[in-house]
Amino acid sequence: MGLKDLSHAAERKAFETAIDGFLKHVKKKDYAERSKTYGKLVDAAGTFWKDANKDTLAAAKKAVMDPDNRWMKFINRVIDETDPHYAKTMLLNLGYEAFFRGTKTIRANREKYHCNIPWLILFDPTMACNMHCVGCWSGTYGHKANLTFEQMDKIVTQGKELGAYLYMMTGGEPTVRMKDIFRLAEKHNDCFFGLYSNSTLITDELAEKVRQLGNITFMLSLEGTPDTNDERRGNGHYAKVMEAMDILRKHGIVFGTSVCYTRENIEAVTSDDFFHLLENKGARFGFYFHFMPVGNNAVPELMPTVEQRKYIIDRIRYVRSDKCDFSFFPMDFQNDGEYVGGCIAGGRNYFHINSNGDAEPCVFIHFSDSNIDDKSILEILQSPLFMEYHKGQPFNRNQLRPCPMLENPQLLRKMVHDTDAHQTNLESPESVEHLCEKCDDYAKEWAPVAEEVWKSETHKKKSYENYSEEHREHPELAAFQTEDDVTEECRENPELAAYRSSYTNGGLRKEA
Numbered sequence: 008m009g010l011k012d013l014s015h016a017a018e019r020k021a022f023e024t025a026i027d028g029f030l031k032h033v034k035k036k037d038y039a040e041r042s043k044t045y046g047k048l049v050d051a052a053g054t055f056w057k058d059a060n061k062d063t064l065a066a067a068k069k070a071v072m073d074p075d076n077r078w079m080k081f082i083n084r085v086i087d088e089t090d091p092h093y094a095k096t097m098l099l100n101l102g103y104e105a106f107f108r109g110t111k112t113i114r115a116n117r118e119k120y121h122c123n124i125p126w127l128i129l130f131d132p133t134m135a136c137n138m139h140c141v142g143c144w145s146g147t148y149g150h151k152a153n154l155t156f157e158q159m160d161k162i163v164t165q166g167k168e169l170g171a172y173l174y175m176m177t178g179g180e181p182t183v184r185m186k187d188i189f190r191l192a193e194k195h196n197d198c199f200f201g202l203y204s205n206s207t208l209i210t211d212e213l214a215e216k217v218r219q220l221g222n223i224t225f226m227l228s229l230e231g232t233p234d235t236n237d238e239r240r241g242n243g244h245y246a247k248v249m250e251a252m253d254i255l256r257k258h259g260i261v262f263g264t265s266v267c268y269t270r271e272n273i274e275a276v277t278s279d280d281f282f283h284l285l286e287n288k289g290a291r292f293g294f295y296f297h298f299m300p301v302g303n304n305a306v307p308e309l310m311p312t313v314e315q316r317k318y319i320i321d322r323i324r325y326v327r328s329d330k331c332d333f334s335f336f337p338m339d340f341q342n343d344g345e346y347v348g349g350c351i352a353g354g355r356n357y358f359h360i361n362s363n364g365d366a367e368p369c370v371f372i373h374f375s376d377s378n379i380d381d382k383s384i385l386e387i388l389q390s391p392l393f394m395e396y397h398k399g400q401p402f403n404r405n406q407l408r409p410c411p412m413l414e415n416p417q418l419l420r421k422m423v424h425d426t427d428a429h430q431t432n433l434e435s436p437e438s439v440e441h442l443c444e445k446c447d448d449y450a451k452e453w454a455p456v457a458e459e460v461w462k463s464e465t466h467k468k469k470s471y472e473n474y475s476e477e478h479r480e481h482p483e484l485a486a487f488q489t490e491d492d493v494t495e496e497c498r499e500n501p502e503l504a505a506y507r508s509s510y511t512n513g514g515l516r517k518e519a
């Protein structure tokens with residue numbers, strides 16, 4: 008064991024002791040006492056994290072010391088429901104390894120390697136799935152593709168070296184490969200794994216093993232009412248999800264949901280009844296995904312209308328606000344860009360490896376110039392396609408238009424052509440033109456509305472932005488939203504002129 012490993016082990020041990028002490032206190036259901044413990048934890052975090060923002064720490068401390076604060080009630084509820092061993096492992100792997108230590112390593116590696124370094128890697132253990140949902144592209148990759156255990160192990164081992172301790176799996180149905188996933192979670196017992204699952208293979212036995220390991224969670228796919236859900240996913244699926252939620256809850260496992268919203272189901276998946284159902288069944292967080300017209304057979308008419316997109320922005324933010332008290336935290340992959348600096352793909356915060364080993368910038372972007380069998384994770388991140396992402400991000404300063412495919416389709420066309428990336432859909436190859444054409448009208452319609460919404464809100468520049476140096480170095484420009492917002496002084500500054508000329512109005516990067 009080298010010095011670096013020794014200090015890592017000692018630091019992890021110190022966190023473990025702190026977490027043990029914390030859990031011992033919080034298990035007593037004395038919420039006022041708990042608040043004091045939370046306060047001490049924020050103080051401890053400030054001691055460990057020397058460069059933490061003092062105002063943020065003070066605000067966090069004020070919030071955690073208030074047992075009536077909406078989010079403290081939420082956290083107390085999660086702690087009361089969660090198995091103690093599971094809670095401890097989750098706090099250690101997700102809190103200490105991924106958030107605390109991983110973030111520091113990742114930031115250092117971004118400076119060292121001058122490329123994107125992700126916080127999370129998503130991969131598909133298999134493309135096999137026991138279901139055939141309408142509009143799902145997964146079956147179109149080909150059902151025979153699988154990552155071997157060795158390939159998955161390589162992804163996690165090399166990802167950890169760069170600082171990534173969070174791994175998610177989709178597919179296909181990842182639980183088809185549960186034996187290998189358990190082996191992986193056991194071997195990398197300092198990482199945390201999240202599985203997007205259709206719920207149908209979740210049993211008591213599986214949940215008990217997950218509880219013992221403590222480092223796996225599930226995001227269960229669900230699409231509203233029994234009618235809207237089963238229409239897309241097949242008869243009886245809704246009941247299976249309800250059963251899986253009961254099983255996971257019984258074993259004290261924290262879990263969430265995964266929802267794809269479409270023109271057809273958007274009301275059903277955002278109704279009060281739906282949120283009540285999720286909180287009562289024990290789901291505590293949810294990822295909302297805008298329907299993407301990916302694949303030759305995708306139905307673009309399922310994309311939400313402009314009005315529906317405006318609606319879901321307000322609706323999700325309302326559910327997260329103090330005005331609402333659902334014990335459920337939804338996140339909207341397409342509309343929460345401003346909290347993560349826009350598009351997170353291409354390794355900026357995450358990327359995807361499909362079951363054939365092809366590295367794709369995003370789970371929705373089925374183009375690649377690298378395979379895990381030929382390159383290391385670092386080489387993938389430095390490949391031409393991923394470097395185009397790195398150089399281009401943020402693709403739009405209006406982060407309600409973050410995507411190089413959905414809202415800025417000319418950008419994906421250019422990146423794919425410039426890098427000669429090949430498409431990765433094995434069964435039904437789709438050209439970048441065919442894919443992007445389906446987004447052109449949508450992008451045009453959404454642009455003026457997104458501008459109006461974006462300008463109606465205030466946006467803070469973040470203290471840390473993981474863009475390329477070129478995009479970080481001019482804070483004045485980094486903060487502008489449209490050409491109108493560029494100050495006179497900035498407009499006349501020759502040093503900034505060249506930089507600014509790469510943008511058209513609306514902050515949109517030009518094609519050329």
Ligand code: SF4
Pocket residue numbers: 340341349350351352369370371372409410411412413
């Ligand atoms: S490529 Fe599009 S869908 Fe994927 S992370 Fe970026 S903005 Fe989101």
